[in-house]
Amino acid sequence: MTHHTRLYAITLALTTLLTACGGGGDKAAAPPGAPGAAMPPPEVEVITVAVGSATLTQDLPGRLQAYRTAQVRARVEGVVEKRLFQEGSDVKAGAPLFQIDARTYRASAESAKADLMIARQTVERYQPLLEIKAVSQQEYDLAAAKAKQAEAALIRAEEDLENASVPAAISGRIGRALVTEGALVGRGEATLLATIEQLDPIYVNFTQPGTDMLRLRQAVKAGRLKHAESASVEMLLEDGSIYSQAGKIFFTDMAVDPNTGAVSLRAEFPNPQRELLPGMFVRLRFPQALADNAIRVPQRAVQANPQGQFVMIVTPDGKAAQLPVKTGGMAGSDFIVAEGLKGGEQVIVNGLHKARPGTPVKAVPLNGVQKAEAPARGTPPDARPAGGLGADKTAPPAANGKL
Numbered sequence: 543m544t545h546h547t548r549l550y551a552i553t554l555a556l557t558t559l560l561t562a563c564g565g566g567g568d569k570a571a572a573p574p575g576a577p578g579a580a581m582p583p584p585e586v587e588v589i590t591v592a593v594g595s596a597t598l599t600q601d602l603p604g605r606l607q608a609y610r611t612a613q614v615r616a617r618v619e620g621v622v623e624k625r626l627f628q629e630g631s632d633v634k635a636g637a638p639l640f641q642i643d644a645r646t647y648r649a650s651a652e653s654a655k656a657d658l659m660i661a662r663q664t665v666e667r668y669q670p671l672l673e674i675k676a677v678s679q680q681e682y683d684l685a686a687a688k689a690k691q692a693e694a695a696l697i698r699a700e701e702d703l704e705n706a707s708v709p710a711a712i713s714g715r716i717g718r719a720l721v722t723e724g725a726l727v728g729r730g731e732a733t734l735l736a737t738i739e740q741l742d743p744i745y746v747n748f749t750q751p752g753t754d755m756l757r758l759r760q761a762v763k764a765g766r767l768k769h770a771e772s773a774s775v776e777m778l779l780e781d782g783s784i785y786s787q788a789g790k791i792f793f794t795d796m797a798v799d800p801n802t803g804a805v806s807l808r809a810e811f812p813n814p815q816r817e818l819l820p821g822m823f824v825r826l827r828f829p830q831a832l833a834d835n836a837i838r839v840p841q842r843a844v845q846a847n848p849q850g851q852f853v854m855i856v857t858p859d860g861k862a863a864q865l866p867v868k869t870g871g872m873a874g875s876d877f878i879v880a881e882g883l884k885g886g887e888q889v890i891v892n893g894l895h896k897a898r899p900g901t902p903v904k905a906v907p908l909n910g911v912q913k914a915e916a917p918a919r920g921t922p923p924d925a926r927p928a929g930g931l932g933a934d935k936t937a938p939p940a941a942n943g944k945l
Contacts (some may be wrong), residue, residue: 583902586893593885596836596873597829604748607822608739612712617705619728629718633710639892644706651703654696661689714740743814749804775828838876841889854897856905862897
């Protein structure tokens with residue numbers, strides 16, 4: 543055997559030996575996170591669907607309006623000397639807000655007082671003369687009439703002098719001043735100087751579609767629903783948070799607007815901290831009816847595709863599955879499921895981006911105080927958190943379902 547042949551045989555034998563010793567043990571010794579190792583199924587948070595009674599609610603957009611509004615106007619002509627309030631502050635009824643130059647009105651009042659005094663003295667002198675026929679009845683009546691005219695002129699002059707100090711008509715929050723010192727006001731018109739708004743309590747004006755009200759009444763009449771006893775309403779602010787105090791339905795216009803087909807409503811809310819300001823847009827959530835044998839799920843558990851709405855559930859064998867559903871109204875921030883669920887199903891609420899139909903998942907009960915999971919990139923919009931059981935209450939509610 544030549545030298546090259548022996549070297550080749552030795553190299554081949556060593557290669558075979560190393561392969562036999564180390565080839566099969568690597569897979570067995572690989573840690574769980576190493577490539578090729580079996581990954582545990584992802585965890586998803588679920589709720590177990592239950593059948594029970596629920597209060598059907600409806601969310602409607604509304605706009606805040608001051609309880610009372612008073613325009614501060616100049617009642618006399620003159621030059622503004624002083625502004626006596628701070629813009630944006632709270633003022634009391636009767637408090638002076640502007641001071642108009644009152645020198646002319648003060649002089650007029652003093653002149654009217656003098657005229658009245660002379661007129662009364664004339665009447666007093668004529669009284670005994672009338673009794674002895676030294677003056678005629680006509681002369682006495684004329685003197686008495688002049689005294690009454692002088693009295694009326696004094697009242698007008700004192701009123702003008704008083705109106706030179708412009709007071710607040712109501713208590714509330716005053717806005718910015720619309721005139722400055724030195725401005726001539728009241729010439730030919732009652733110049734608007736500022737506006738006061740009473741903010742506690744405060745109104746919310748909103749409308750309800752007439753078709754929704756008709757559908758609700760038909761459902762109650764047919765026995766599918768019951769009238770809700772509570773008249774209190776909740777307010778959802780622009781950031782999605784719920785206002786701390788409940789309100790009440792204050793006014794309902796039972797006539798349907800022929801232009802919009804909607805019924806006008808008004809709610810009243812306490813506003814002691816002046817957090818709510820006129821003009822803000824809010825959403826009102828109020829009870830409409832009571833439903834028995836209802837199934838409710840959080841809004842973010844319901845998704846949609848071109849075929850319709852669906853939820854993801856965990857099957858008894860531990861796999862994710864897609865289940866078609868139909869929603870039929872709202873119960874607070876949750877959907878009422880009209881079709882597709884019977885009760886007992888494990889519906890996935892958080893971790894929807896991890897659940898693919900047919901893939902194994904690990905079901906974990908939803909923690910009722912846990913904040914909603916942030917939506918993953920690529921998550922369908924309908925699958926993103928939008929309130930409901932375990933949701934962050936600051937998340938804005940999704941659009942309302944219909945009865």
